[in-house]
Structures are given as structure tokens and as C-alpha cells.
Amino acid sequence: MSPTNSSNLPAVSAHGCVTFLGAGPGDPGLLTLRAVEALASADVLIAEPAVLDVVRAHARAGVDTPQLTVVDDTSATVAVPVLRDAANLVMEAARSGRRVVRAVSGDPGLDGRAGDEMLACAAEGIPFEVVPGVATAVGVPAYAGVPLSDTTGADVRFVDARSANDRCWTEVGASDGTVVVSATLETVAAAAGELVAAGRKPDTPMTVTVAGTTTRQRTWNATLGSVAQVLKQAKVLPSPDGHQPVIAVVGERSAAAQRDRLSWFESKPLFGWRVLVPRTKEQAASLSDQLRSYGAVPHEVPTIAVEPPRTPQQMERAVKGLVTGRYEWIAFTSVNAVKAVREKFEEYGLDARAFAGIKVAAVGEQTAAALVEFGVKPDLVPSGEQSAAGLLEDWPPYDPVFDPIDRVFLPRADIATETLVAGLIELGWEVDDVTAYRTVRASPPPADTREAIKGGGFDAVLFTSSSTVRNLVGIAGKPHNVTVIACIGPATAKTAEEHGLRVDVMAPEPSVLKLAEALAEFGAARRAAAVEAGEHVTRPSERRPGARRRRTT
Numbered sequence: 001m002s003p004t005n006s007s008n009l010p011a012v013s014a015h016g017c018v019t020f021l022g023a024g025p026g027d028p029g030l031l032t033l034r035a036v037e038a039l040a041s042a043d044v045l046i047a048e049p050a051v052l053d054v055v056r057a058h059a060r061a062g063v064d065t066p067q068l069t070v071v072d073d074t075s076a077t078v079a080v081p082v083l084r085d086a087a088n089l090v091m092e093a094a095r096s097g098r099r100v101v102r103a104v105s106g107d108p109g110l111d112g113r114a115g116d117e118m119l120a121c122a123a124e125g126i127p128f129e130v131v132p133g134v135a136t137a138v139g140v141p142a143y144a145g146v147p148l149s150d151t152t153g154a155d156v157r158f159v160d161a162r163s164a165n166d167r168c169w170t171e172v173g174a175s176d177g178t179v180v181v182s183a184t185l186e187t188v189a190a191a192a193g194e195l196v197a198a199g200r201k202p203d204t205p206m207t208v209t210v211a212g213t214t215t216r217q218r219t220w221n222a223t224l225g226s227v228a229q230v231l232k233q234a235k236v237l238p239s240p241d242g243h244q245p246v247i248a249v250v251g252e253r254s255a256a257a258q259r260d261r262l263s264w265f266e267s268k269p270l271f272g273w274r275v276l277v278p279r280t281k282e283q284a285a286s287l288s289d290q291l292r293s294y295g296a297v298p299h300e301v302p303t304i305a306v307e308p309p310r311t312p313q314q315m316e317r318a319v320k321g322l323v324t325g326r327y328e329w330i331a332f333t334s335v336n337a338v339k340a341v342r343e344k345f346e347e348y349g350l351d352a353r354a355f356a357g358i359k360v361a362a363v364g365e366q367t368a369a370a371l372v373e374f375g376v377k378p379d380l381v382p383s384g385e386q387s388a389a390g391l392l393e394d395w396p397p398y399d400p401v402f403d404p405i406d407r408v409f410l411p412r413a414d415i416a417t418e419t420l421v422a423g424l425i426e427l428g429w430e431v432d433d434v435t436a437y438r439t440v441r442a443s444p445p446p447a448d449t450r451e452a453i454k455g456g457g458f459d460a461v462l463f464t465s466s467s468t469v470r471n472l473v474g475i476a477g478k479p480h481n482v483t484v485i486a487c488i489g490p491a492t493a494k495t496a497e498e499h500g501l502r503v504d505v506m507a508p509e510p511s512v513l514k515l516a517e518a519l520a521e522f523g524a525a526r527r528a529a530a531v532e533a534g535e536h537v538t539r540p541s542e543r544r545p546g547a548r549r550r551r552t553t
Helices: 033-040 049-058 086-095 112-124 136-144 166-174 188-197 227-234 256-262 281-293 313-324 335-347 365-374 388-394 419-426 447-455 466-476 490-498 512-532
Strands: 017-022 044-046 070-073 080-083 099-104 128-131 156-160 178-184 205-210 218-223 245-250 274-277 297-300 304-307 329-332 359-362 407-413 430-441 460-463 484-487 503-506
Touching: 017 033, 017 086, 017 112, 033 049, 033 099, 033 128, 044 049, 044 086, 049 099, 086 099, 086 112, 099 112, 112 128, 136 178, 136 205, 136 245, 156 166, 166 188, 178 188, 188 227, 188 245, 205 227, 218 227, 274 281, 281 297, 281 365, 281 512, 304 335, 304 466, 313 335, 313 407, 313 430, 329 335, 329 365, 335 365, 335 407, 335 430, 359 365, 388 419, 407 419, 419 430, 430 466, 447 466, 460 466, 460 490, 460 512, 466 490, 484 490, 484 512, 490 503, 503 512
Parallel strands: 017 099, 017 128, 044 099, 156 178, 274 297, 274 460, 329 359, 329 407, 407 430, 460 484, 484 503
Antiparallel strands: 070 080, 178 245, 205 218, 205 245, 304 430
């Protein structure tokens, strides 16, 4: 993350300062650069739980996140959740001289409670600033494929059904423009009735979107007169607290034919799929990001734990030999190997300068990225397949004229295959094959994750090696038969089949990114087949026996 530009932050007085920040409608990717900067400098972060999940990743370690008390405002016509103690928490934290970020859903300018808190700050002379966010009433229709305006300059009205009065409904009902209604799943039909009573025709098209901009988003096409029946037939479960927010768009621009062409988000190939990735968060970072770009919800479950070698002397001798000029090359075949060497360097007080004069090879892009983070730019990364075989394809043979030293340092796992060692020897090199770390079976995941694996709660699982198959089955059980099984190559697929799993997808080459791409192609083909057959597009987990429609919270 880039350094914070403190000049853009409000001055800290004896009473601290407050940043009122719009977290947008739900997708963390919609946070502004200014919002990320403000979060990185916060001492205190105050937000309701759903908003906190969106912004927390950008806050610094150790930021204080006091809990808000959420209660129902029974004085309103329609009961709504209210954060009773938010203002007190904001003021108390600011009075103590700390930087406070008060994050709200959507945009602070459209949040009445945030406005009251700003007035309280102004009354006490506490400096504050406002960081706008993407308004929910604008962002959600964009993700649902429902444009609100066009070149004709059609009228667009925004209504909050929770606070709208008879006069408001009468005004928007008399208009023939687009109406964007903020409501709840439980009150949207009543809002449609208000519009009909105010003069809108019952056959006026509308869309209703829940969980907008998140991978739980779902949109229904209806009319003002049919929306209650459409939602009933869809069997959508209400949220536990009865306050599931929705955005409804009323008018010709929300017609089904148009949305079918513009629904870019919900039509992603893996939209809403829960994909199990048997790797740690650090190992799975780029893979999980790619899965999210396809609309999936990755869930990382480590199946392998890394431990130091039982006899560290071999590694110690090799590192000392690296410093004293014993090697011409060092080859890294995993991120864990980079980490093991880096830790040994730090133990001896060494840094990346110790690689001066030594050629460095990395088996693939992720390993190369770990080296760059260490301060080392690899001299060799496979131009083709990212594997030991791919590395050997590009590795130069030993030449006594140009290579003063004939030895390669190969720090690896204790269970690594001999492909690279044998290939390097065949090319004329001497190899010090050193156990840099041991891989052991990880601890079992939480009970709910184990149940989801065995019960069909995951739509797909990505197996990146034979050991991930064996270890996942060992610590969590065999995936349900509705779960799509994707394997990185033939050897992994064979292991999966030996464990009684049906392999549905195989990567065209042994690359985790190609594996995710192959799963996306599988999902796209599955979606296209359902659409062509006139069927509702469902996720694999929704087709298991006894599966219930997911709760849209």
C-alpha cells in the first residue's frame, strides 16, 4: 500500500478528528482511493457489522473497532435497525485525541444518522471530513444491469420507503420517469402498492435486487402488480432480523428484455459459486483474486502445514556455501522455498545482497513474485509451462568455458519429486538437493467447513496436487458428489479418482491460473446450457438432495 498522504487528512486537534466515510453498497472494490487512505491512518474504526466487513481489510493492524448496539426503532411506521450508540462512540473516541473513521453504507451524505453526528462534531469544534462513497441506490442498479437514465434525459426519482410519506408517493406516482426505491424484502410489495395507488399502472415493469454488488446478489423481474407473487414463487427466505435491504427500480428502463442484455455481473461464469481452495491465504492470493473476477466466492482451507527440516545442518551448510561462492545457480521451486531461505538469511543477518554473482531461477510467477518481494530479481522463469519440466526446458546446459562453477543449490520440500534433480544432472550440473522445509498434514478445518465439504455446501474444489487431494480427504472428508472437482493435471486427477471422486475439469497445462480459467469455462458452458434449455441457472450446490434456496443476506 502506498504511504498515506497526511496532507489530505483533517488536522488532529486536542479532540482528535473524524472522517465520515462512504463504504459503498457492498462490493469492497468500490471503495475509493481516498477511503483506503483514510482507513490506513485510522486509530478507531466505527461501523455496523456488514460495513465493517467491507472496510476492515484496509485498516491498519491493531485498529480499535468498538461494537455498535443495533436495535429496532419502533417509533417509525416501519421498524428499522438503528445504531443507538454510534454518536456516543464517535464523540468519545474523538475527544480522546484519536483519528476516528465512521464508515457507513453507501454515501454519508445520504445517511441521516451520519448527518447528525457531523452536527455534533461541529458543535464541539471537532475537525471532520467527508469521504463520499458510491450511493447504494445508484451502485446496485448498475450491478443489476439496469441503467437509470439515457440520452433523452428521462426523470429519475429516489425514494426511501422507510421514511416516505403520502405526499412523496403521490409525487413519484404522478411522474412517468424511473423510480428507484430503497426498501426491505418484507416491504417492497407494499411500496409497489403505494405507487399503484398513486397512479402508476400495475403492469409497470420493475426489478428487485437483494444483496446488490456482492456475490450473493440476485435480481427478479416483475411488475408493480406482480412483485409480491414473483417473490413468493421464488421462495426467497427473509433475513433473520427481517430487514433485508433491497433496491427496486420501477419504469420501462427496468424491463426484463433490456436487463437480460445488460446483466453483466450476475452472468459471470462462476457467479455466486463457493469454491474451495485447499491452500493457505498467502499461497492462494492470486488464485482467489482470479476466482473473484469470475464471480466466485473462494474459501481457502490449508491442507498442508510447513515445518523446519528435522536436521537443519544441511540447510545451514548450503546457505554458507552460497555466501562463499560454492554455487553458480540457486533454483526455487515454491514460495515456501523462498520463505525458508529468507528466514535462514535473517537468522544469519544476511539480506538479498548475498545473491550477488549467483544466478537465480524460479519455477513460476508466484515464486518469482516472492523473490522480488525479497529483493531478488530472478534470472530465469519458464517461458512456457510453470513446472519443473518447464524450468528444465529453458535451463542452459553446463558449459565449462562460460560457467566457472558447476553446482546448483536446490532448496526444496522433503516430499519433492526428482524430476528437476535428474534433469539438471542430465544437463551436466552437480546438484545439492537440500531439504529446506517439511510438509505435514494441516489441522482439520472448522466443523462447519467440514460439514459443507461433505454435505455439498461447496460448488467446486480446486486440487493443485495429489497431496492436496489426500490431505483434504484426510482432514475434512470426501467432497459431496454434486461438487465440481477440478484438477491441475493427470497425476492429480488420478489421485482424485483413486479416492472415489469424479473429475469434471482438468487444466490444459499445470498452472493454478489455467485451472481457474478451465473452471470458469466449465461454469460458462453450464450456464449457457441452462439458458438454452429455458431453465433457471443454478449453482451445483443448489441441486443436491434436500438443498434449500440460499438465504439472501
